[in-house]
Amino acid sequence: MNKLSWFIWHELKISLRNAGDTAVIVMFFLLIALLFPMGIGSSAALLTRIAPGVIWVAAILTAMLSLDSIFASDFEDGSLEQIVISPTPLILIVTAKFTAHWLITGLPLIFAVPIIGLIYDIPIKVFSLLLISMGIGTPILSLIGGLGAALVLGARRGGVLLALIVLPLLVPVLIFGTAAADAVFLGFSPKPPLLLLSAMLLAALAIAPSITTLAIRRALE
Amino acid sequence: MFNFLANPARFNQVTDRLMPATAGLAGLFLSIGIISALIISPPDYQQGDTVRIMYVHVPSAWMALFIYSFIAITSAIGLIWRHPFAHLSAQAAAPIGITFTILCLTTGSLWGKPMWGAWWVWDARLTSVLFLFFLYLGFMALNKAFDDPSRGEKSAAILALVGFINVPVIKFSVDWWNTLHQPASLLRADGPAIHSSMLTPLFLMALGFIFVAVCVLVTRIKVLLLKRRIRLMRINGGKLRS
Numbered sequence: 018m019n020k021l022s023w024f025i026w027h028e029l030k031i032s033l034r035n036a037g038d039t040a041v042i043v044m045f046f047l048l049i050a051l052l053f054p055m056g057i058g059s060s061a062a063l064l065t066r067i068a069p070g071v072i073w074v075a076a077i078l079t080a081m082l083s084l085d086s087i088f089a090s091d092f093e094d095g096s097l098e099q100i101v102i103s104p105t106p107l108i109l110i111v112t113a114k115f116t117a118h119w120l121i122t123g124l125p126l127i128f129a130v131p132i133i134g135l136i137y138d139i140p141i142k143v144f145s146l147l148l149i150s151m152g153i154g155t156p157i158l159s160l161i162g163g164l165g166a167a168l169v170l171g172a173r174r175g176g177v178l179l180a181l182i183v184l185p186l187l188v189p190v191l192i193f194g195t196a197a198a199d200a201v202f203l204g205f206s207p208k209p210p211l212l213l214l215s216a217m218l219l220a221a222l223a224i225a226p227s228i229t230t231l232a233i234r235r236a237l238e
Numbered sequence: 239m240f241n242f243l244a245n246p247a248r249f250n251q252v253t254d255r256l257m258p259a260t261a262g263l264a265g266l267f268l269s270i271g272i273i274s275a276l277i278i279s280p281p282d283y284q285q286g287d288t289v290r291i292m293y294v295h296v297p298s299a300w301m302a303l304f305i306y307s308f309i310a311i312t313s314a315i316g317l318i319w320r321h322p323f324a325h326l327s328a329q330a331a332a333p334i335g336i337t338f339t340i341l342c343l344t345t346g347s348l349w350g351k352p353m354w355g356a357w358w359v360w361d362a363r364l365t366s367v368l369f370l371f372f373l374y375l376g377f378m379a380l381n382k383a384f385d386d387p388s389r390g391e392k393s394a395a396i397l398a399l400v401g402f403i404n405v406p407v408i409k410f411s412v413d414w415w416n417t418l419h420q421p422a423s424l425l426r427a428d429g430p431a432i433h434s435s436m437l438t439p440l441f442l443m444a445l446g447f448i449f450v451a452v453c454v455l456v457t458r459i460k461v462l463l464l465k466r467r468i469r470l471m472r473i474n475g476g477k478l479r480s
Contacts, residue, residue, distance in 0.1 A: 164400070168393045172383035182376035182397055185369045228396060231317075235392045 021109055028117030042083055042122050043129050049075035050133045061138055068137035069147050069198035073191050076126050083122040084162040085176045092170050098237055107230045115163050123155035143201045150197040153214045154190050160225035161186050167232035244323040246463050253456045264449035271442035279439045291349040297444040298342040303405055305335030310402040313395035325391035329381055330458035334451055336374040362411035363419035373401040
């Protein structure tokens with residue numbers, strides 16, 4: 018555990034040195050959300066109704082932007098090879114990388130949601146459910162997305178390929194993440210989608226790191 | 239049996255002998271199936287003649303799921319026993335599977351317009367089959383994305399296994415959600431809900447589809463084996479072994 022937190026801290030330090038990257042990611046997230054009112058018109062009722070879906074789509078697209086680099090730079094400069102042959106279990110380092118990725122690119126999005134909430138005029142009840150669903154759902158983006166990033170290591174046009182294979186896998190997160198917040202509009206209980214989302218998070222936590230180690234070893238063969 | 243067929247020379251030998259019979263059976267089942275589906279079987283009391291779309295739509299849906307399961311199984315074999323032939327057969331099956339998926343989606347769309355009044359609805363069954371299409375697409379793209387083909391096939395195999403979770407979701411989507419798509423009519427606890435006059439042509443078509451798929455699969459495996467041989471010969475300067 019001590020080693021795990023050391024690795025997470027190590028990853029965080031590297032990212033904090035490039036703190037501008039996180040700012041760009043949050044800006045991208047806000048920008049996507051701001052494009053929708055310009056595209057579909059500024060009817061307040063319509064915007065309020067589609068806000069949860071828009072925010073979730075923006076979060077998933079933003080994740081695509083940052084996932085590309087989760088293993089790629091270590092792969093290119095050869096340090097990934099050193100990590101794999103080091104005595105530390107690879108799964109520990111993969112877990113640390115996923116955690117750091119979420120802390121740097123997932124968590125800041127949740128802090129940026131209130132700004133979009135104001136612009137889209139989201140009711141407070143919908144808003145709080147949206148925050149809960151994003152809190153449960155965004156780690157899944159890092160886990161499943163990180164698995165996809167490991168699969169495309171060394172591929173030609175890795176970024177586009179990553180989106181092609183990861184986006185379909187993330188659709189359930191989008192559906193249930195949005196459904197939890199939409200439940201208020203539709204008069205349903207938000208509990209079932211939130212429970213399903215939590216189940217997905219637990220399943221992804223159990224499966225994604227080990228399959229990712231498999232994919233990384235495959236990439237270095 | 240897998241190990242027996244995994245030797246390319248033996249595979250060619252066995253399949254060369256079985257190919258005429260398989261192709262004959264495919265032609266036989268398809269011709270009887272099409273005649274009984276389009277002419278002999280009765281029109282539906284509600285849907286009229288549009289129900290005949292079912293005889294293409296349902297077997298292609300079965301084939302799409304069946305071939306994805308085949309890919310998942312061969313991918314698992316390839317990953318566990320590191321057998322190149324398993325990856326090769328998965329790779330050969332993918333374009334066949336995606337063709338059946340497209341066939342299923344288009345015939346479903348053509349059926350949906352007169353029956354539901356829409357080419358497409360976002361219900362769970364339709365959406366999950368659409369994901370199957372994207373999973374096939376991702377599998378094929380990942381397979382081809384690496385300069386070293388043996389790395390692409392391993393990545394794609396892992397993706398195929400992760401994506402297998404979609405197969406039970408498709409099967410049970412009509413039970414778990416309230417869908418516009420009708421619930422299961424064949425694999426039910428109290429027996430099939432289709433009359434035998436429609437069930438027989440449906441099964442004949444399904445058998446025809448299976449034999450066509452086997453023929454195409456075998457041919458594609460042969461082509462891939464030859465391609466691999468050509469690649470080896472190119473690397474080794476004209477000789478098969480260095």
